[in-house]
Amino acid sequence: MTDPGTTMPANRPRRGRPPTSPLTPALILETARALVEREGPDALTLRRLGTELGSNHTAVLRHFTGKDEIVLGLAEQLIEEALAGFVPREDWRDTLTALARRVRTACLAHPAVAVLVATRVSRRAAEFRGADTVIGALRQAGFGELDAARYYRVLADTVLAVSSYEASVTVLDDEARRGDRMAWQREYLAVSPVRYPHLAAVAGHLAAIDAEDQFETVLELLLDAVELRALRAARER
Amino acid sequence: MTDPGTTMPANRPRRGRPPTSPLTPALILETARALVEREGPDALTLRRLGTELGSNHTAVLRHFTGKDEIVLGLAEQLIEEALAGFVPREDWRDTLTALARRVRTACLAHPAVAVLVATRVSRRAAEFRGADTVIGALRQAGFGELDAARYYRVLADTVLAVSSYEASVTVLDDEARRGDRMAWQREYLAVSPVRYPHLAAVAGHLAAIDAEDQFETVLELLLDAVELRALRAARER
DNA sequence: ACCTGAACACCGTTCAAGT
DNA sequence: ACCTGAACACCGTTCAAGT
Numbered sequence: 001m002t003d004p005g006t007t008m009p010a011n012r013p014r015r016g017r018p019p020t021s022p023l024t025p026a027l028i029l030e031t032a033r034a035l036v037e038r039e040g041p042d043a044l045t046l047r048r049l050g051t052e053l054g055s056n057h058t059a060v061l062r063h064f065t066g067k068d069e070i071v072l073g074l075a076e077q078l079i080e081e082a083l084a085g086f087v088p089r090e091d092w093r094d095t096l097t098a099l100a101r102r103v104r105t106a107c108l109a110h111p112a113v114a115v116l117v118a119t120r121v122s123r124r125a126a127e128f129r130g131a132d133t134v135i136g137a138l139r140q141a142g143f144g145e146l147d148a149a150r151y152y153r154v155l156a157d158t159v160l161a162v163s164s165y166e167a168s169v170t171v172l173d174d175e176a177r178r179g180d181r182m183a184w185q186r187e188y189l190a191v192s193p194v195r196y197p198h199l200a201a202v203a204g205h206l207a208a209i210d211a212e213d214q215f216e217t218v219l220e221l222l223l224d225a226v227e228l229r230a231l232r233a234a235r236e237r
Numbered sequence: 238m239t240d241p242g243t244t245m246p247a248n249r250p251r252r253g254r255p256p257t258s259p260l261t262p263a264l265i266l267e268t269a270r271a272l273v274e275r276e277g278p279d280a281l282t283l284r285r286l287g288t289e290l291g292s293n294h295t296a297v298l299r300h301f302t303g304k305d306e307i308v309l310g311l312a313e314q315l316i317e318e319a320l321a322g323f324v325p326r327e328d329w330r331d332t333l334t335a336l337a338r339r340v341r342t343a344c345l346a347h348p349a350v351a352v353l354v355a356t357r358v359s360r361r362a363a364e365f366r367g368a369d370t371v372i373g374a375l376r377q378a379g380f381g382e383l384d385a386a387r388y389y390r391v392l393a394d395t396v397l398a399v400s401s402y403e404a405s406v407t408v409l410d411d412e413a414r415r416g417d418r419m420a421w422q423r424e425y426l427a428v429s430p431v432r433y434p435h436l437a438a439v440a441g442h443l444a445a446i447d448a449e450d451q452f453e454t455v456l457e458l459l460l461d462a463v464e465l466r467a468l469r470a471a472r473e474r
Numbered sequence: 475a476c477c478t479g480a481a482c483a484c485c486g487t488t489c490a491a492g493t
Numbered sequence: 494a495c496c497t498g499a500a501c502a503c504c505g506t507t508c509a510a511g512t
Contacts, residue, residue, distance in 0.1 A: 023495085023496090045486085046485085047486090055496075055497090056497050057486090058486090058488085058489095058497075059496055059497080061486090061488090062494085062495060062496070115356055118356075118405070119355075119405045119408075128425075128428055128432075128436055129433070131433070132432075132435045132436040135435040135436055135439055136434075136435040139438075145438060146439070146442045148435075149439040149442035149446065150442075150450075150454065151454075152443075153451055154451055154455055157399065157451070158398075158455055160402070161395075162395055164402075165355075165394060165398035165401075166394075168355070172356070188365075188368075195365075196366070197369070197373075198369045198372040198373035199372055201372075201376075202372055202382045202383070202385050202386040205383045205386035205387075206390065209387060213387075214390060214391055214394070217387065217388075218395055220462070221391070221462035222458050222459065224462040225458035225461040225462040226458060228461065260477090282503090282505085283506085284503080292477075292478090293477065294505090295478075295479085295505090296476080296478080298506075298507090299475085299476060303505075304505065476511105476512090477511085478511070478512100480507105480510100481507085482506085483505095483506095484504070485503070485504055486502095486503085487500105487501085487502095487503105488499105488501080489498100489500085489501105490500105491499100492496085492497070492498095493494100493496085493497100
């Protein structure tokens, strides 16, 4: 991408320019994200990041206390993108479905970032706005405070876990594409029908399963069951 | 710890003994697992492993092609432990519940191993026997081949994802216990009631949620919905 | 056959020195 | 105030040399 050329002619972050290096947290995060997306999670290195920014590899430590904080910044960026401009639907179930799809979409749009961040995210990055929306939807469904809290954590954790799990599989397929994925498909197809009769019987279907379909199924199962409990909870009051 | 001094005086793997170093894949894996459990995922280093085994840090490369293969070995060890001695129950739902609990228990018994392995696991480590059991249970429930394959992948992936997610939180809490977890609990309690009314209303309940309870809820929700579909599928045939 | 030791090309972080 | 450059204590992997 070329420099868009803003009205002020100064402030161009060309490679290897010490004179006026702008080096802001936002620029660092953006560069880090681009690097990770281009070359995978392992490419995020203070030294690589330094050359990418055209500065000394220790310069970023003036804006972040360490590499960990950069990863945390990427996590917030990801959640931010997932929630940007979201407005709750009328129906509570539509709200939860749309929100879950947004989380998955963001994770799959930047799978390497998602993998990097998955183990580091802790819940604070899940952001108050998302939590408030989910809990609001659950109370709208008819749950009391305690149940709303419980099912919020169940749904949020499961959607985050499943999304980053899927992202990690995507990254694996990308970087070690010597066929880890193809390997298990072939192995499953060649499985012994006498030792594993059930597996052998359905092996042909296994490879054909669509990832998006699978996510939708998880979501439907969870929300079907939650809806059932909501109706029961409403009836009991 | 001092040497216990077994009955057979030979064959004692004391620290730093080159003479007769047994150095088998099994010993390497066992040492690696102990190291990771003792000092966390980042402690698994060929050099650390070498000193732990009392040998040169490149010696293990005679038994594993690289560090990656060691991690894969740990993954298989973990799944192996989860499935060891398992026999299906009479009721298909009991079978699936017991199996899911075993996976979670194994992940929480060795959370650092689970984290290390989570992103590397690919599906081949999920083992044929576990797959066969799950698919068998689903067919017993009344599903056809295609649905049994679908729900197997949905359930297996979700349980694995949620279990390793929980393990990663455990490890985070352990190693960065400067209070990442406590931090978000305090932040949630201090949240603005006008901007996030729903969140503020239930914040008190959030911290009290039990992790085991949460896993059980995920499992119940999924299996409730699956059971419903099984009944529907059986009726249509 | 298996292991060692040196070497190579990397890491994150600290810190005195520059401007 | 912000950045540089050297230094420190680490990495995984390769490869000739030993036994």
